[in-house]
Amino acid sequence: MIDFTTFLSGPYCTQILADLGARVIKVEPLTGDSSRAIPPYFVDGDSAYYLGNNRNKESVALDLKTPDGQRLARQLVAAGDVVVENYRPGVARRLGIDPAELREGRPELVWASISGFGQDGPWRDRPAYDMIVQALSGVMSLTGEAGSSAMRLGIPAGDLVAGLFAAIGVLSAVIEQRGTGRGRHVDISMLDGQLSMLSYQAVYAMISGLAPQPQAARHDSIPTYRSFTAGDGRELVVTANTERMWRGLCTVLGVDELISDERFIDGGARLRHRDELWELLEAEFARDSAQAWVGRLVEHGVPTALIKTVPEAIDDAGHAGRDMVVELESDSGEQVRVVGNPVRFTDGGHIPLRYPPRLGQDGPGVLRELLGLDEHEIGRLRADGVLGVQEADR
Known part of the structure; x- marks a missing residue:
């Protein structure tokens, strides 16, 4: 696989595929993927941003503004699938x-293009970043508290969702190619991805003609699916989605009388009287600590969890035994912890995770192996500024 991507959506896609066993050759400009320089955290000269999305790849640095660089890029494409x-x-x-x-010359080639608005349509030439598509899709209008300014999600969902859909599209196209001998041009729009993630909220809007309101930590349909603040000031979430869970919630909180209260007798009634219900539940949760409530509710089969900080979540994941926090080591001995690959195979066979490559470190080897270039030609390309190689002792 030849990877011409930069920043986040594309590198996230190709890292997923690399983690699953694809050989990914990352073609970068001589200055490198722009994400290598994003502050504030750096390890061994590269940013934490870059390190989080580029493991298991090989790097070739080419100047694609030169005829030689373009020729080499085309030859690499011809060597890949x-x-x-x-x-x-x-x-x-x-x-x-x-x-x-x-693709005309090689109809079996699978090509995936990720862009803000797709390869056609009135906005195809507009630049886009994560917050642009979160805004245009309506996602930001759903995020935050009612009456507050719109907020972007705390994760770059516009980029990440596009990367996921691109990986799905590539895998589907490869399966088809193996059966028919023909590839596909996969066209992924970041905006399309965000629109797809609206899911039932989009359907609600189309049926009702109304704009869904900011969700905060609540649910439009289930009033017992929301966050609460406990007596120690920590927040927890409760997702009592069924009648059994509703009864368990009332029992744990010591308000069994609410089960037969006509205002809360079923899901529809609870939704109509949600403000009254929330006031009663909030008063009960204030009587004890969040952790205490979580323990009791889980014991009674009511899905509940603390709202954790990122360090708390990472610490828990590191002790869970599912390899979701892994340590990578560079050639120079620098180490960095990153989030692992969530796709697991129960019969083992996991792909070893390799430290993200230095800029251009694999260029000479890739050009020798795949294109048959000799040392003289590689030396000329380096001397002419077409091929860049960052040495290990930077």
Whole structure:
């Protein structure tokens, strides 16, 4: 797989595929993927941002603005079976790697393009970042408290969802290619991805004609699916979705009389009287600590959890035995902990995770192996500024 992606949506896609066993050759400009320089945290010269999305890859640094660089890029594409890029529409063609031309010569090639608004449509040429598509999709209008300013999600869902859909599209196209011999051009729009993630909220809006309101830590349909503040000031979430869970919640809180109260007799009644219900429940949760309530509710089969900070969640994951926190070591001995791969196979066979590559570190080896270049030609390319190699002792 030849990876021309940068920043987040594309690298996240190709890291997923690399974790699952694909050989990913990351083609970068001589200055490197722009995410390598994002502050504030750096390890061994590269940013934490880059390190979180580029493991298990090989790096080749080429100047695609030169004829030699474009020629080498085309030859790498010819040596691969999948290409992933996240240029704006038309940029790949200007860089000498036109998907239409290259796929015409190799119809079996799978090509995935990730962009803000897709390869066609009125907005195809507009630049987009995560917060742009969160805003345009309506996602930001659902995030935060009623009456407050719109908020972006705390994770870059616009980028990450696009990367996930791109990985799904590539895998589907590869399966089809193996059966038919023909590849596909996978067209992923970040905005389309966010619209898809609206799920039932979009359907609610289309049926009712009304704009869904900010969700905060609540649910439009289930009033006992929300957060509460306990007596120690810590927050917990309760997701009492069924009648059994509702009865368990009342029992644990010591308010069994609410079970037969006509205002709360079923889900519809509880939704109509949610403000009264929340006031009663909040008063009960204030009587004890969040951890105490979590223990009791879980014991009674009511799904409940503390709202944890990121360090708390990472610490728990590190002790859970599912390899969701892994330590990678660079050639120079630097170590970094990253989030692992959530796709697990119960019969083992996990792919070893390798430290993200230094800029261009694999270029000479890849050009020798895949393109048959000799040392003289590789030396010339380096001397001409077409091929960049960052040495290990930086």
